[in-house]
Amino acid sequence: MQCDQLADQLAAVAGGDATLDDPEARLHVERCLRCQADLVQYRKLLRALHTLRTEVLEPHPGVLPGILAHLEAAGERHALRSMLTGRRLAYAGGIAAATAAGAAGMLLYASRGKRGSGAIAS
């Protein structure tokens, strides 16, 4: 077995994502100083990466106002959309009501017309 064949496995083993289950691979690493040294480097790397978790990078002064302005703008857009949607609904309602009233008027007129012509006939 060659060291290069184990390179990705060692990266996984160092992070605890995998174990060397293959007996041949395990034997190789136990006897290979280069692979053992690779593992040591990976562990150093992972420790260093883990320490970054506690580090907070200082945001520049514009970040917070930027977030709040973005939220506010989105809120205003949302309110505007709601308002427009509300108006559209009102317009639609008005048109529907007018149409219904018109239709009712037509029906009434038509029924009166029928009654009128019936009276003349009798």
Added chain:
Amino acid sequence: MTEPTAQAELVARSREGDQAAFEELVRATYADTYTLARRLTGNEEDASDVVQESYLRAYRGLHRFRGDAQFSTWLYRITANCAASHMGKRSRRRTEALPDDDAVIDVNPERDPAASAEASVLRDRLETALEGLPDKLRAVVVLRDVYDLPHEAIAAELGISESAAKVRLHRARRQLRDRVFPGRPDAISLLDEEAPRAV
């Protein structure tokens, strides 16, 4: 960042429509969120855009937050997702020159001041190496090895399979290792410093 219970209270108030509570939540968490975005994107400008978008998505999706995870973890996942979308749209790729120094540095600063200084150098080199990684590899290694997100969550937020996330992670670790510790390891000196654990 505020205590989880205080955050939970702010989240509860925000969900009831209290905008001041959400603003307070933003103030309490934005530095951490920015840090994650900065690490994921590798630069300030993209990080600012990602953070803005993340809070907007969080605000809109607050009713979906069930509270079974910490708010910060939920926000990290949103930030990871936003960063992935943002970086997907961005065409340019940052490739910065890496230091050509082959020294191997101990990261345990408690031993002595020299070790502390060396740890600081290691951290600088790590930061540079992280920024030089391709975006897709950097995202996975930051989310897994810095923020401890499970593979499943990383895969979900980046829109890839779990096995693809693992492949990227191992590739990222290899590239970081090669950049932070250039040259083949001096096996004997390394093993003198730290006895290898059972493999």
